[in-house]
Structures are given as structure tokens and as C-alpha cells.
Amino acid sequence: MREITPRKIMEMKGREKIAMVTAYDYPSALLADRAGIDIVFVGDSLGMVVYGEPNTLNVSMEQMVFHTRAVAKAVKRALVLADMPFGSYEVSVEEGVRNAMRLIQAGADAVKIEGGYDHKKLVKKLVRMGIPVMGHTGLTPQRYLRLGGYRLMGETEEEIEEILRDAKALEKAGAFAVVLEFVLADVAKLVTEEVSIPTIGIGAGPYVDGQVLVWHDILGLYERSPPFAKRYADLRNIIQLALENYREEVKEGKFPAKEHYWEFLDKDDFERKKRKALEKLEKEF
Ligand code: KIV
Secondary structure (H helix, E strand, O other): OOOOOHHHHHHOOOOOOEEEEEOOOHHHHHHHHHOOOOEEEEOOOHHHHOOOOOOOOOOOHHHHHHHHHHHHHHOOOOEEEEEOOOOOOOOOHHHHHHHHHHHHHOOOOEEEOOEOHHHHHHHHHHHHHOOOEEEEEEOOHHHHHHHOOOOOEOOOHHHHHHHHHHHHHHHHHOOOEEEEEOEOHHHHHHHHHHOOOOEEEEOOOOOOOEEEEOHHHHOOOOOOOOOOOOOOOOHHHHHHHHHHHHHHHHHOOOOOOHHHOOOOOOHHHHHHHHHHHHHHHHHHO
């Protein structure tokens, strides 16, 4: 069992901010874990930042299982959380349970679903089975068609009520935390005060129990990062430059250099072996 458990995440509320980041493959997850991140999250945002889709609606269970397996192999300390993709839990509780089990069997410690109130039966069932669940309200990208795009949430009385209802339903059903995405900071503060489970914000301001960001946004690897994401490095330019240098050195014959290859020290020895090999092949071809 990994050191950071859902129980530990719950205990961090009001004591220590929770740091969560997405990761989709082995080397990234290794770095996130070594950086002391609390939750390494295989988000369905991989559809956009890894697979180049315009949204997350086409992400499959197979993709989530493959990426979860790679991340889980790398992480020793952090909680590994896997996203349930669009269509994997909405049709029936049974289907949601089956798919959540696949992510747990791939190495996740917990699963995340979008929404709250609408899925309270599923959350209850999963928790009773021993599968920890994180909810997600505010901007829920899997519902962006209904929401009318990726927009700030919580401006109207109805939206405040819906966000609060989701969070309270999740708390009651036994979820261990809830993501609040792109909601007004006042609303995020209200939810954080109203529920006993940790709130993890993304574009939701500072009055929450933790923060989550997408790997490619933090590292400057994605061209369409949302306005609330902070870029901590500009890896796109670094990688671009490295690739251009590589191409140039190949074209100019500068790579590989002496230290990158091996050759016979005794050239006569090579000549003898070469002749024998060629003679043998001559008979065959
Ligand atoms: O898939 C994802 O990366 C997410 C975060 C934005 C919370 O759901």
C-alpha cells in the first residue's frame, strides 16, 4: 500500500494543503512522486493533451487502463487516482462498478467521477465495496456540451445551489474529496466551509484544501492551456531546441560522436571476420 491513502488526504483538510497533479506515463509519474506530490492523477485530460482531441469525450476505458498501469508502476508514495472517462459510469451503477474495478486492478488507489448528486448511488456502492471515490463539480468537462463550453461556474443562484448540492451529496455518499473546477473563489470557499471532505481546486482560487493542475500546463507543453493554469517551466521551447539541435547534428554528421559508438580496435581481426561472413552468405544468397 502506498503511503498517501484517502484517509490521509481527508486528514489534511484544514491542516496542510493537498498538492495534486496529472500524469499519464511512467517517467512523468516517477518525477511527480519524487517531487512529493500527494495525488498523482491519471486524468481524462489525456484525451486533449496526449491524444490531441478537442475535448475529453472520446477517451476510452482502454486508454485509461493503459495509462493508469504505467503511472501505478512508477508511484511508490503518492495516492494514484484514475479518472472514469465519459460513458463509463453514466448508464448504470453496475457498469460504473465494473469499470471502476478495472482501474483499481490496473493499479489505481481511487477513482474520480465527474458530477456528484446524479451519481450518489454509484459513489455509495463503490465506497461500500472498498473503492475510494473523488467527485468533481463546477466546470465538468465531460458535460461541456450542456454547459455551453469551458466557462466560469457559480455566478447564478442555480449554479451555486447545484455545486453545493453535488459536494454535499458526495460527502454524504462517502467520497473522500471533491474537485472544484473553474468556479468563483467565493463559491469554492463556501463549499470548502460547508463540507467536511477536502476540496481540491483548479481555477477556483485559494480558499480550498488543495490544488490540481495538468502536467502539460505546468510544464508549458500545451498550446491551449486554460487562463487559470500557472506555467512553472517552458519545456516546449527547451524540447523544440533540443530536437532542432539533434536534426542539425545528424544532417551535418556531428552525431554520433566518438563517445556514442564502438568499433573494432583490431582492423585486421575485423577484415578476417568480415571475409568469412561474406563467404558464408555468398553461398546462401
Ligand atoms: O482530467 C483532468 O485532468 C481533470 C482535472 C482538470 C481535475 O479532471
